[in-house]
Amino acid sequence: MPDRRLIANAVLFQLSWLACVLGGNSYWLTVPAVALLIHFFWVSSWAAEGKLVVSVMLAGAALDSFLLQLGVFTFVGQELLAPLWLVMLWAMLATTLNHSLGWTARPIWRAALLGAIGGPLSYVAGAELAGVGLPLGERNSALLLAAIWALVMPLLHGFAHLYREQYRVQQLARRRSGA
Numbered sequence: 001m002p003d004r005r006l007i008a009n010a011v012l013f014q015l016s017w018l019a020c021v022l023g024g025n026s027y028w029l030t031v032p033a034v035a036l037l038i039h040f041f042w043v044s045s046w047a048a049e050g051k052l053v054v055s056v057m058l059a060g061a062a063l064d065s066f067l068l069q070l071g072v073f074t075f076v077g078q079e080l081l082a083p084l085w086l087v088m089l090w091a092m093l094a095t096t097l098n099h100s101l102g103w104t105a106r107p108i109w110r111a112a113l114l115g116a117i118g119g120p121l122s123y124v125a126g127a128e129l130a131g132v133g134l135p136l137g138e139r140n141s142a143l144l145l146a147a148i149w150a151l152v153m154p155l156l157h158g159f160a161h162l163y164r165e166q167y168r169v170q171q172l173a174r175r176r177s178g179a
Contacts, residue, residue, distance in 0.1 A: 005043045010100035012038060016092040020085040021126045032088040039095045052163045053094040056156055060090025063152070072141060074133030085130075097160040104153065105161065111153040119149025 012035040019031035036053070040046045064082035067073055075083050097105070104110040120142040127134050127141075134141040 006100050009039065009043050009096060012043075013092050013096050013100065017089060017122070017126075020089050020092075021130045023085065024130060025084050029085060029088060032092050036091060036095070043095070043099060048167050049095065049098065049163070051166075052097065052160055053091050055159055055163070056094035056097075057087055057091040059159075060093070061087045063148075064090075067148075071135050072144065073127070074135060076131065089126075094156070094160075097156055098164060105157040108154050108157075111157045112150045115149035115151070115153030116146045119152065120145040 016032035016035045019028040023029065023031070040050070061082050064073070064086055065080070068075065068078070068082055069080075096102075101114070104114045123145050124134070124138055124142055126132065127138075136144065
């Protein structure tokens with residue numbers, strides 16, 4: 001029987017994706033906020049994954065803001081930085097790396113393949129639902145995003161592995177010191 005936490009992790013991500021894409025910067029952002037709380041209190045913990053979520057969120061916000069500046073995306077009323085709802089999607093993606101998407105970490109080609117396919121699909125579907133402009137066109141945007149995400153997903157799994165090991169070493173040191 002599948003682990004309930006893995007299923008919850010996947011469902012929380014999907015609900016958050018829908019809330020962010022359909023709700024934008026509105027009260028619907030409470031959905032991913034609550035999903036993050038559930039994740040940290042039931043699926044994992046802030047100590048185990050807080051650094052990963054913050055790092056991925058900041059890196060993703062920087063990447064999407066850079067792509068916005070390059071003219072890959074256009075957001076109504078957003079000219080400099082990626083909107084908050086998109087940043088929240090990065091936080092939610094981070095919660096899946098050690099859980100529902102953990103199977104894609106090894107071998108690394110799985111992460112690259114998932115990124116090359118899932119990244120562009122998520123952006124193109126999200127653009128259609130959220131009214132995000134794709135000035136390069138859907139096909140060209142998808143091809144560019146496929147190349148970017150084929151690199152991004154393995155990199156994100158690298159962050160996850162690094163922080164998981166740091167947490168494991170910290171926990172081991174605490175047990176040894178009796179703290």
